[in-house]
Each structure stands twice: as structure tokens, then as C-alpha cells.
Amino acid sequence: MNLFYRFSAMYPVIRPFAILLVLLWSSAATAASDRVALVIGMGAYRSIDPLENTLNDSSDMAETLSNIGFDVTLAQDATSAQLYQLLDDFAFQSETADLALIYYAGHGIEVQGENFLIPVDAKVSSNRDVQRQSVSLKQLLGAVERARKMRIVILDSCRDNPLGDLIQLDQSGNIQRSGQQSRGGGGLAAADPDRGTLVAFAAKDGQVALDGAGSNSPYARALMEKMVEPGLEISLMFRQVRDRVLEQTGNLQEPHTYGSLTGVPFYLAGPAEGESQIASSDAVDAWAAIKPDQEEQLLALADLGDTRSMLGLAYMRLNPNEGRFDPAEAVKFLERAAKSGSPEAQFELAKLYERGTGVARDEKRALELYRLAAEQDFADAINDLGFLHYQGGLGLPADPQRALSYFERAADLRHPQAQFNFAALIDDGLIASKGPDDAAKYLYAALRSGSSDVLNLLSERPNMFTPETRRALQRELKSYDFYTGAIDGDFGPGTQRSIRLAYGLSE
Numbered sequence: 001m002n003l004f005y006r007f008s009a010m011y012p013v014i015r016p017f018a019i020l021l022v023l024l025w026s027s028a029a030t031a032a033s034d035r036v037a038l039v040i041g042m043g044a045y046r047s048i049d050p051l052e053n054t055l056n057d058s059s060d061m062a063e064t065l066s067n068i069g070f071d072v073t074l075a076q077d078a079t080s081a082q083l084y085q086l087l088d089d090f091a092f093q094s095e096t097a098d099l100a101l102i103y104y105a106g107h108g109i110e111v112q113g114e115n116f117l118i119p120v121d122a123k124v125s126s127n128r129d130v131q132r133q134s135v136s137l138k139q140l141l142g143a144v145e146r147a148r149k150m151r152i153v154i155l156d157s158c159r160d161n162p163l164g165d166l167i168q169l170d171q172s173g174n175i176q177r178s179g180q181q182s183r184g185g186g187g188l189a190a191a192d193p194d195r196g197t198l199v200a201f202a203a204k205d206g207q208v209a210l211d212g213a214g215s216n217s218p219y220a221r222a223l224m225e226k227m228v229e230p231g232l233e234i235s236l237m238f239r240q241v242r243d244r245v246l247e248q249t250g251n252l253q254e255p256h257t258y259g260s261l262t263g264v265p266f267y268l269a270g271p272a273e274g275e276s277q278i279a280s281s282d283a284v285d286a287w288a289a290i291k292p293d294q295e296e297q298l299l300a301l302a303d304l305g306d307t308r309s310m311l312g313l314a315y316m317r318l319n320p321n322e323g324r325f326d327p328a329e330a331v332k333f334l335e336r337a338a339k340s341g342s343p344e345a346q347f348e349l350a351k352l353y354e355r356g357t358g359v360a361r362d363e364k365r366a367l368e369l370y371r372l373a374a375e376q377d378f379a380d381a382i383n384d385l386g387f388l389h390y391q392g393g394l395g396l397p398a399d400p401q402r403a404l405s406y407f408e409r410a411a412d413l414r415h416p417q418a419q420f421n422f423a424a425l426i427d428d429g430l431i432a433s434k435g436p437d438d439a440a441k442y443l444y445a446a447l448r449s450g451s452s453d454v455l456n457l458l459s460e461r462p463n464m465f466t467p468e469t470r471r472a473l474q475r476e477l478k479s480y481d482f483y484t485g486a487i488d489g490d491f492g493p494g495t496q497r498s499i500r501l502a503y504g505l506s507e
Contacts, residue, residue, distance in 0.1 A: 034097055034098040035069055035097060035099045035101070036070065036090070036093050036094060036100050036101070037062075037070040037071070037073070037101040037102070037103065038072075038087075038103075039058050039061050039062040039065065039072060039073070039103045040058060040075050040076075040083070040105070040106065041054045041058025041075070041105045041106065042054055042076075042104075042117075042118065042119065043076070043077060043120075044077045044120055045118070045122075046120060047122070047123045047124070048107065048118070048122075053216055053217050053220075054106050054217075055076055055077075056215045056216055057105040057217055058074065058076055060220070060224060061103050061105075061220060061223070064228060065101070065103075065227075067228070068227065068228055068268055068269045068270070069270070070101070071097075073086070073090065078120065080133055080134070080135070082119075083117075083119050084135065087140065087143040088143075090102070090143050091145075094143065094146055095146045095147070095449075095504075096148070096450065096503070097147050097504075098148050098149040098450075099147060099149060099150040099151075099266070100144040100152070101151075101154070102153045102154065103154045104117050104140070104154070104157055105156040105217070106157055107157060108155060109124075109134070111127045111130050112127065114136055114138070115136065116131065116134035116136050117134060117136075117137070117140070117155070117157060118130070119135070122134060137153070141153060141194070141199070145197065146414070146448070148449060149196075149266070150196065150198075150234075150262060150266055152198045152199075152200065153197070153198070153199045154199075154223070155201050155202065156219050156220055157202070195259070195262075195376075195378070196260070196261065197259045197261075198238075198260070198261050200255065200256075200257045201257070201258070202217065202219035203219075203253050203255060204254050204255070204256040205256065208253075210252065218248045218253060219241070219253070219255055221248075222241045222244040222245050225244065226240050226241050227268045228269050229269055230269045230270050231267060231269075231270075232268075233267060233294055234261065234267065235261060235301075235308055235309070237268065238255075238257050239297070241255060242255045260307070260342075263283045263308065263315065263348075264286050265283075272291070283311075283315045285319065286315075287312050287316045287319070288319045288321070288322050295313070298312050302333070305340060307337040307341070310337035310342070311333070311334070311337055311344060314330040314331075314334045314348070315330075317330035317333070318330045327357050327359075328358045329358075330358055331349065331352055331358040331359045335349065338369065338372075341376075343373040343377075343378035343381065344373070344378065346369045346370075346372045346378070347370065347378055347384075350367075350368075350369035350370045350373065350381070351366075354366040354394065363394040363395055364394075367388075367394040370384060370388070370394075371385070374406075379410045379413040379414070379415035380410075380415065382406050382409050382410040382413065382415070383406070383415050383417065386403045386404075386418075387403070389403040389406060390403035404425065404430065404431065407421055407422050407425065408431075410422075414445065414449055416446045416451035416453075416454065417446075417451065417453065419449065419451075420442070420443065420446045420457070422442050423438075423439040423440075423442035423446070423465075423469075424439075426438050426439040427466055427469045435468075436466070436469040436472040437472045437476075439472065439473075440469060440473040440475065440476045441476060443465075443469075443473055443476075444473065444476045447503045448502060448504075450503070450504065455499065455500070455503050458491070458499050459496060459499060462491035462495075463491075467489040470490075471488065474488075474489070474495060475487055477495070477499070477502055482498040482502045483495060483498035
């Protein structure tokens with residue numbers, strides 16, 4: 001028996017292949033921390049110039065994040081081996097968090113277009129030394145990539161070259177440290193993170209950041225001042241940090257962010273005084289909480305081409321409970337963002353064309369937009385295309401085999417409902433190349449991604465899956481130390497407890 005979804009952040013639609021009751025699940029269990037942070041400070045370097053403010057920056061940042069509700073791990077003067085272990089542990093912890101954040105203060109180096117962060121025990125004199133002994137930005141991104149809603153990596157490491165002319169010129173790279181003059185080049189390379197991930201640099205790529213005359217760098221000080229402001233949406237927060245650093249450094253240093261956050265607004269310090277907690281995962285409801293002054297800032301950013309601001313403004317105008325309700329105006333914002341390449345805007349605009357909301361119904365245009373978003377690996381669009389091909393829709397003939405390829409692709413992109421759906425298809429014997437072990441891996445991944453529907457079903461109706469798949473899921477849970485019982489396919493109290501633990505709940 002299968003449960004399938006077409007999903008839209010604006011208009012959720014459930015289209016089951018078979019009628020299936022989704023039972024509510026309740027327990028005295030509590031959720032693991034929904035916001036986790038790894039704060040790293042490197043100062044006491046053994047073979048290159050030590051840094052003065054980085055330890056202050058990291059300890060103060062850890063305290064600031066802890067005060068606004070983060071579960072913080074602070075690491076200072078870590079060796080290479082320690083840093084690798086910290087990232088492995090944090091990657092596992094991040095899987096059940098809504099937001100995972102890494103802050104790094106220390107030496108950074110760009111080698112052949114890739115950024116590396118240097119541990120205190122590194123002995124570097126060439127690119128090869130850096131690549132062998134340092135941690136790459138890609139590895140930091142890998143440690144946060146499975147957080148459920150938002151991923152942020154902050155690098156306060158764009159300082160100038162501590163090696164100067166000592167680095168081998170035939171393998172030269174740009175190494176950065178504290179100070180205001182660059183001897184051997186400075187700045188990190190531009191980042192290109194996956195969608196839903198933001199990388200924030202203390203200075204734009206190719207620029208050198210300042211260590212500051214006080215106990216903190218200008219960038220760290222501005223971050224700590226702004227991230228504690230309640231009711232300040234995160235994208236606007238980073239914009240205000242940028243403005244603050246420019247002001248404090250006389251325009252010598254301009255912070256920059258790369259990548260894009262999801263379309264749902266987020267507030268690091270929670271709601272403003274007198275406002276209710278902003279907890280909705282539905283973008284239309286969540287953006288309704290934006291204050292008028294922040295809406296003005298979004299309008300200004302939209303005029304500068306910021307597609308997330310355009311999305312937010314569109315969501316505001318699609319809320320029928322708000323005085324700003326104006327679907328036609330929402331379409332205009334989404335058209336601009338879609339034209340600029342935003343896959344989320346393309347997906348949401350496709351929904352409006354499919355339904356004829358704020359615009360004349362146009363199935364051909366809707367299908368075109370779904371495909372554009374899918375080409376950029378936007379999992380919601382891929383999942384919906386699976387439904388359209390399976391059932392026949394928007395002028396497409398029914399093609400179940402092609403639909404299965406879309407469902408698999410969406411599942412491999414960690415779309416939670418698609419992961420469950422594809423596991424059910426495997427369990428039903430419809431995917432000849434895959435068996436119970438594959439189904440179990442998709443079910444486990446859906447649990448870790450935070451799908452409450454999957455938690456509910458595995459808790460209340462595990463027998464919808466074959467005994468072989470249930471035993472395979474027990475083995476999968478045991479491989480991650482969530483389960484210690486017998487591999488018997490019986491989802492009794494021990495298995496149920498392990499399912500809750502894998503989801504991120506604790507007794």
C-alpha cells in the first residue's frame with residue numbers, strides 16, 4: 001500500500017494512489033535540538049603566524065549562539081585529526097536539526113579555486129601541503145548538508161598571507177591571516193554551495209578581511225550584534241551585518257554571502273517582543289509575520305535582483321488572511337524571480353498557472369515551469385512531475401515507468417515524501433533492481449529528514465511493509481546504534497523506540 005504526495009509550499013495537495021489514513025502520533029518524547037552550531041577558533045598555530053582575535057571571536061560567538069537557543073560545540077586550536085572527527089560528529093548531529101551552522105575563525109587559503117581551513121598543527125609550504133593537511137570548505141558544507149531546513153557556514157578567515165614569499169611559487173595559493181596588509185595575495189575564492197545553503201565570508205572573494213583593533217574582528221562583532229535581535233529575518237540580518245562592517249571599516253571590508261536559503265523565513269533570535277513564536281513551515285503563513293519595515297527592505301533588495309526577497313513578497317501576497325492579498329501581484333514577483341533562475345519561484349509559479357490563481361490557467365506554461373525547476377534538481381518539482389507522468393496530467397499521457405524514474409530521482413535528492421514513496425514502491429516489487437535493503441535505506445533517510453508522516457506510519461502501521469523490509473529496517477537502525485534487539489520484523493517497543501531516536505526524539 002503506497003502513500004504518494006504532490007507537494008507545494010504554497011498549496012499542499014495530497015493525491016494518494018490508494019486511500020491511506022495518516023494517524024497522528026503522540027508521545028512524551030521530546031525533540032532533539034532544532035538548532036545546532038559548531039564554532040571553531042584557530043589561533044595558536046605552530047608553524048605559521050599565530051592569530052590574536054580568533055579565539056576571542058570563537059568563544060564569544062559560541063556564547064552568543066548558546067544564548068539564543070543553539071546547541072553549541074566549541075572547538076579551539078584543533079589539530080587536523082580532531083577537526084575531521086568534529087566534522088564527522090557534527091554531520092550526524094545535523095541530520096535531525098532544522099538549522100545547522102558552522103562558524104570558523106582562523107587561517108584560510110585558496111588553492112586552485114578551492115578554499116581550505118588550516119588546523120593549528122599544519123606545516124604548509126605548498127599547495128600540496130595545504131590540500132593534505134587542511135579541511136576544505138566542501139567538507140564543512142558536507143557536515144551541514146543534511147540539516148532539515150537551513151544550512152549556514154560562516155568563514156571569518158579572509159585574512160592576508162602569513163607565508164608571504166615562503167610558499168612555493170610553482171604551487172602557490174592565497175593564504176590569509178590577521179592584519180591589514182597583504183604580502184602574498186589575499187581573499188578566498190567565490191563559493192557555490194547547494195540550494196538551501198548559505199556561505200558567508202567576512203570579505204568578498206579576493207578581498208582581505210581585517211582582524212580589528214579590539215578584542216573581536218569587525219565581522220564577528222557585527223554578527224554578534226545583529227544575530228541576537230529578535231524578529232530580524234536571517235537574510236536581512238546578513239545584509240545589515242554587511243552594512244555595519246562597511247561602516248566600521250570605512251568601506252575597506254565588504255562581507256558577502258553566497259548560495260541561497262529556502263523560501264521560508266527564519267529568525268535566529270526568535271520573534272520580536274510582543275509577537276507570537278514564528279513556527280510555521282508554510283511559507284505563506286510564515287512570511288505574513290514580517291514587519292512593515294522589513295517588507296520595505298525586501299522591496300529594496302528585490303529591486304536589486306534578490307530572488308529570495310521576491311519570493312517572500314510573493315508569499316505575502318498569496319495569504320488570503322492578510323490585507324496584502326494580491327495574487328496577480330504575487331505572479332509578477334514570481335515571474336521576475338523565475339526569469340532570474342530561481343527554481344523555487346519556477347515551481348510556485350507553475351502551481352499558479354496550473355490552478356489559474358492570479359493568472360489565466362495555462363497547462364503548457366505550468367508544465368514548462370515544472371520542467372525548468374526540475375532541471376535545477378528542485379525536488380518538489382521532480383516529485384510532482386512523477387505524479388503528472390503516472391496519472392497523466394497537464395496534457396501528458398500516463399507513463400508509470402517514466403514516473404518511477406522521477407520518484408527515484410526526487411528520493412535521491414532527499415525529498416522526504418518521495419523517499420517514503422519510493423521505499424513503498426520497492427516493497428511492492430515494482431522496482432526490479434532494488435530489494436528490501438534498499439527500501440529500508442530510503443525509510444531510514446526519510447526518518448532522518450524529519451518527515452512526521454513517515455514517523456506516524458512506521459509507528460502506527462508498520463505492517464503495511466513486508467516482513468523482509470521490516471527486518472531490513474531493523475538492521476539499518478542497528479547499524480547506527482539506534483536498535484539493539486532481534487532482527488525479527490516485529491516492531492515492538494524496542495523497534496518503536498529506535499524509530500523515534502532515529503527521527504530525533506528522545507525519551
